[in-house]
Amino acid sequence: MATKAKRTSGMKKTASRPAAKRSNSKTAKKTANKPAKDLNGSMLEDFFIDALKDIYWAEKALTKALPKMSKSATSSELKKTFNEHLEVTKKQIVRLEEVFKQLGKKAQGKKCDAMQGLVEESESIISETKDDTFTRDAALIIAAQKVEHYEIASYGGLVQLARTMKKNDIAKTLEVTLNEEKKADELLTQVAEKSINVEAAGEENDKEKPTLKESLISIFS
Ligand code: FE
Ligand code: ZN
Ligand code: FE
Ligand code: FE
Numbered sequence: 001m002a003t004k005a006k007r008t009s010g011m012k013k014t015a016s017r018p019a020a021k022r023s024n025s026k027t028a029k030k031t032a033n034k035p036a037k038d039l040n041g042s043m044l045e046d047f048f049i050d051a052l053k054d055i056y057w058a059e060k061a062l063t064k065a066l067p068k069m070s071k072s073a074t075s076s077e078l079k080k081t082f083n084e085h086l087e088v089t090k091k092q093i094v095r096l097e098e099v100f101k102q103l104g105k106k107a108q109g110k111k112c113d114a115m116q117g118l119v120e121e122s123e124s125i126i127s128e129t130k131d132d133t134f135t136r137d138a139a140l141i142i143a144a145q146k147v148e149h150y151e152i153a154s155y156g157g158l159v160q161l162a163r164t165m166k167k168n169d170i171a172k173t174l175e176v177t178l179n180e181e182k183k184a185d186e187l188l189t190q191v192a193e194k195s196i197n198v199e200a201a202g203e204e205n206d207k208e209k210p211t212l213k214e215s216l217i218s219i220f221s
Pocket of ligand 3 (some may be wrong): 054112
């Protein structure tokens with residue numbers, strides 16, 4: 001502030017221009033001093049870091065959503081699948097923190113609207129389906145698979161970008177997670193097909209299901 005006042009006092013029309021020029025040359029000097037590395041500080045790298053922040057936020061949101069999904073699931077197998085993926089997710093968060101470190105950036109989340117929507121969808125499924133039904137499990141599996149597919153798209157894109165930017169170590173690290181997400185998706189398909197979907201298909205719609213007492217009365221009257 002003081003420098004600006006000093007400068008403007010002595011100059012007339014061009015007073016504001018030298019200030020801009022000066023700050024520009026300062027930035028140029030800074031970047032010139034840095035060792036020239038592939039695409040560092042590029043627009044693409046900025047986007048890459050933003051995308052990492054997005055998935056970092058998404059993974060963290062999942063560590064909160066998965067316990068709820070597990071708790072609401074009917075079958076012990078699906079509960080187990082969710083619990084195991086929670087542990088995998090925690091490791092993926094650490095892995096992302098390593099990637100931020102490799103980039104010399106602070107691990108930071110940026111709200112992911114897509115993941116927020118997917119988590120909300122799983123919450124509506126829980127509130128709109130009955131407790132202890134396989135129908136809920138069948139629906140929860142699909143909700144979880146939507147999450148996995150979002151993650152597969154995200155990590156798949158990040159791996160591609162990392163390779164393009166010649167950040168091969170980062171590409172390899174992210175590929176480990178990508179493969180875990182693919183495995184999780186396949187596992188969910190297996191769990192659904194093995195029994196849950198069949199059980200759900202055989203479940204009667206008990207919207208107007210009589211209570212046990214009512215059933216007994218109808219049988220014995
Ligand atoms: Fe994940
Ligand atoms: Zn996201
Ligand atoms: Fe996103
Ligand atoms: Fe996942």
